[in-house]
Amino acid sequence: xxxxxxxxxxxxxxxxxxxxxxxxxxxxxxxxxxxxxxxxxxxxxxxxxxxxxxxxxxxxxxxxxxxxxxxxxxxxxxxxxxxxxxxxxxxxxxxxxxxxxxxxxxxxxxxxxxxxxxxxxxxxxxxxxxxxxxxxxxxxxxxxxxxxxxxxxxxxxxxxxxxxxxxxxxxxxxxxxxxxxxxxxxxxxxxxxxxxxxxxxxxxxxxxxxxxxxxxxxxxxxxxxxxxxxxxxxxxxxxxxxxxxxxxxxxxxxxxxxxxxxxxxxxxxxxxxxxxxxxx
Numbered sequence: 001x002x003x004x005x006x007x008x009x010x011x012x013x014x015x016x017x018x019x020x021x022x023x024x025x026x027x028x029x030x031x032x033x034x035x036x037x038x039x040x041x042x043x044x045x046x047x048x049x050x051x052x053x054x055x056x057x058x059x060x061x062x063x064x065x066x067x068x069x070x071x072x073x074x075x076x077x078x079x080x081x082x083x084x085x086x087x088x089x090x091x092x093x094x095x096x097x098x099x100x101x102x103x104x105x106x107x108x109x110x111x112x113x114x115x116x117x118x119x120x121x122x123x124x125x126x127x128x129x130x131x132x133x134x135x136x137x138x139x140x141x142x143x144x145x146x147x148x149x150x151x152x153x154x155x156x157x158x159x160x161x162x163x164x165x166x167x168x169x170x171x172x173x174x175x176x177x178x179x180x181x182x183x184x185x186x187x188x189x190x191x192x193x194x195x196x197x198x199x200x201x202x203x204x205x206x207x208x209x210x211x212x213x214x215x216x217x218x219x220x221x222x223x224x225x226x227x228x229x230x231x232x233x234x235x236x237x238x239x240x241x242x243x244x245x246x247x248x249x250x251x252x253x254x255x256x257x258x259x260x261x262x263x264x265x266x267x268x269x270x271x272x273x274x275x276x277x278x279x280x
Contacts, residue, residue: 007177007196007206010246014205015280020243021234023057030059031100031232035225036085036092036117037135038065038107043073045107045135048218048266049225050080053103055273056229056247062099064092064117065107085117096121101130103228105137106221115140127152130231130240133189134224138163141187148188154237155189156244158224164193177204190237192227195249197241205242210249211261218266223248226273243277250276 008014023030033053038046043065050061060081065073067084074082083091096102102121108114114136125131131153133141138159141147148155157167164172164179167187172179180198184191188200195207226247230240251272255264 007204010197010205010207010242012280015243015246018239018242020057020230020239020277023233028059030057031229031234032060032062032098033058033101033103033228033232034062034064034095034099035103035106035228036064036096036121037103037105037137038063038069038073039109039113040066040068042107042109043069045218045221047073047077048221048270049103049106049134049228050077052222052225052270052273053101053229053232054079055270056226056233056244056277057274058101058229058232062095064088064095093120093124096124097126099125099129101132101228101231103132103134103224105132105134106224108136111136111139111143115143122147122151122153125153130154130156130228130237132156132158132224132228132231134158134220135163139166142166142169145186150188154231154240156227156231156237156241157183157187157189157191158220158227158241159183159191159193160220161194177206180204190241192223192241192245195245197238197245199238203238205238205245207242207245207249209246209253211252211256213256213260213262213264214249214252214269216262216264216266219248219269222266222269222273225270246280247273247276
């Protein structure tokens with residue numbers, strides 16, 4: 001099992017040697033990202049994840065949220081196609097089948113709903129698609145540890161420590177490198193856990209720029225969206241997770257001089273993402 005001493009530290013030099021796919025061509029070439037989540041009281045999580053995906057370079061954005069919030073969200077994010085669930089289930093299936101990347105979980109507040117959406121997505125997603133599972137989708141995944149085994153899709157899990165405990169069925173402890181690998185090995189997916197990235201085959205990285213201010217409401221939704229956007233650009237799962245952790249953390253660092261270490265908001269992180277990635 002990897003330990004902190006086995007992790008490669010993510011630096012600009014490391015990322016420059018591992019460049020993202022060059023964003024050539026029109027929006028079609030940079031991928032369609034579908035974000036599914038957003039309970040009636042928490043549509044903002046989908047907004048944060050979706051706009052972060054665009055800031056990370058995705059070409060097209062689609063959002064699937066609770067029916068009651070769809071109209072308001074379509075106005076708040078005019079760049080996106082927005083549908084309401086469950087009214088448009090058939091359309092959702094078609095969108096999932098055609099999407100290049102699907103992120104499930106931001107803003108959901110019910111494990112049953114998350115499980116239903118996650119299974120719909122996994123059943124519809126193409127073999128080349130990227131999948132990001134976050135928040136309540138991870139709670140749903142914990143019910144079936146083999147659900148992702150032998151799947152061809154690029155899959156990234158983005159748990160916090162509470163969600164890691166649910167996925168492992170035990171306290172992850174202080175060794176988050178080992179915890180990230182344990183989750184990656186159990187679920188056969190790339191895992192990004194508080195700056196620790198692990199793959200099922202034992203590769204591991206550590207992002208050291210993150211500070212306490214990232215522990216703000218909606219911050220995890222932003223990171224999940226960044227990862228989805230990078231997958232949309234054609235990054236592989238480990239690359240998207242590493243670049244996503246760096247972009248998330250350094251965006252917070254850029255905000256600290258203006259707002260202090262703990263005074264910035266998740267929506268402000270989103271606006272730093274494109275510049276952070278472009279200046280690596």
